Amino acid sequence: KKRSHPSTSMMKSGIVDSKSQLLEQRSHQVMTLLQQQTKLIANANGLPTPHLDADADLSVYNTPLLKKFSVDVNLIWSLAVALYKGTVQTWFRELVSPGLTSQLDVIRRQSGSDQFACAFTYLSFGQRDLASEEAKKNKDFQLAMYISHSEFKNVKYLAQDHIHTLTAQGQWQDMSSFHKRCWYAVAGQLGYSDTDKLTVTERVSWQCTLGMYLWYGNEADETPSLERYNRTFDESVANIHHLKTTKYTASPDLSCLWYQLLQWWLGDASVAQIDAWPLDLVWLLNIYKPSGSIDSSYLLKWVEQLERIDQAELAIYAALFLPEPQQRVNDILRQCEWTDEDKLLNVYHIPSKNLCLAKALHAHDEWDFIEEYKILLEGALYEQAKMNLLCFVLPVYFKCKVDDTSIEKCLSYTKAYPKGQDELIQHIQNTLTYLLTNDKNAETSQMLVEKLKQVPSKYRGRHTEELFKNLIEAVLF
Structure with a gap:
């Protein structure tokens, strides 16, 4: 078997x-x-x-x-490539772009009176060029410039300073909700504003919200990070502004594979359920x-x-x-x-x-101890070959009645072992040769037996004990 x-x-x-x-x-x-x-x-x-x-x-x-x-597999793979190549922000823009047209239709119906509603919608989909054009159309050239430059230059703090200027000049309070949200987005301030009682990403899908934190929440010249995004949902922060940010920020789908990968790579690795990847x-x-x-x-x-x-x-x-x-x-x-x-x-x-050991062990698993012995000898693994010979090859022929045929078989295997390579193998070979001769005497028999009794302990086990016992009996009787 x-x-x-x-x-x-x-x-x-x-x-x-x-x-x-x-x-x-x-x-x-x-x-x-x-x-x-x-x-x-x-x-x-x-x-x-x-x-x-x-x-x-x-x-x-x-x-x-x-x-x-599946689509899930394709998305997680395409995101992995984007993350590896450093193009995750472009990937995100392409991911959400199919929903832009329908969202523009919705925002025009719901907030058509706010001239900057479309500009903000473009920003929420990462479409800076279109948002910039929309701002120009509505005569806010400063906003248009900051939007246009935000992809490649660090304009967050300049935009924040401009918001302070507009406030000091009394212009800010007269601006529409979406106009302010455009400025806040370019300034990287995406949470709740106590001054204006609004959350910048309110009613924005979780995918676009996440995109906004990647597009506008990081400096243009820094590696994108989800640190600020993850802080939005940090339950350990207990202040009213944070709680309102959390309340009006769309929660992500934690089962989404690409979202898990994004967090694993740029944010919180504990979100990843790698079993599903x-x-x-x-x-x-x-x-x-x-x-x-x-x-x-x-x-x-x-x-x-x-x-x-x-x-x-x-x-x-x-x-x-x-x-x-x-x-x-x-x-x-x-x-x-x-x-x-x-x-x-x-x-x-x-x-x-x-390779030699592997082939030998395979032969061992197949109960082919002789093939195992040959392989070990061919690979010059003499110590392993010796153990195989003593524990598996020779004992087979000494389990039953010992006759000249079994002795000759054993002798052929010991002779296959390189001559002079091992004293114990040589002694067993001498003993087997002696058993086949007719010229036996008590002195030689006793000398062979004494050496067999002196086998080192590391070569003693159930099979080898039986082998040496049978060899001794064969010599004496």
């Missing part, structure tokens, strides 16, 4: 449905692209060290094949954004997925990126489901010792 190594308990199933076929195609595609953007640096003392190329680009994984997956993305984030914290259990799931679709060599490549790759690589090698040994040695730089 075949003995299964623990790692084989992982269920494998045939690829029979379209979803599984698509998963297999995607997995193979991702690993092919990964190999094109990484190198394995050979290590004389063990497994190779994986290295990401300096010009590696996460966007190459956003392939047409992804269009066959595409596994290929989770795996690649570990490589392309190592500063992010991803539990190694998710990384193992990707390796296991490659094994399930019978991509053993790709699974080995992926396993090399694990924080502690040794055990997992050895487990996959041990299954011997890989086919290209030359590739493993010369491309993956897997040490020949690891």
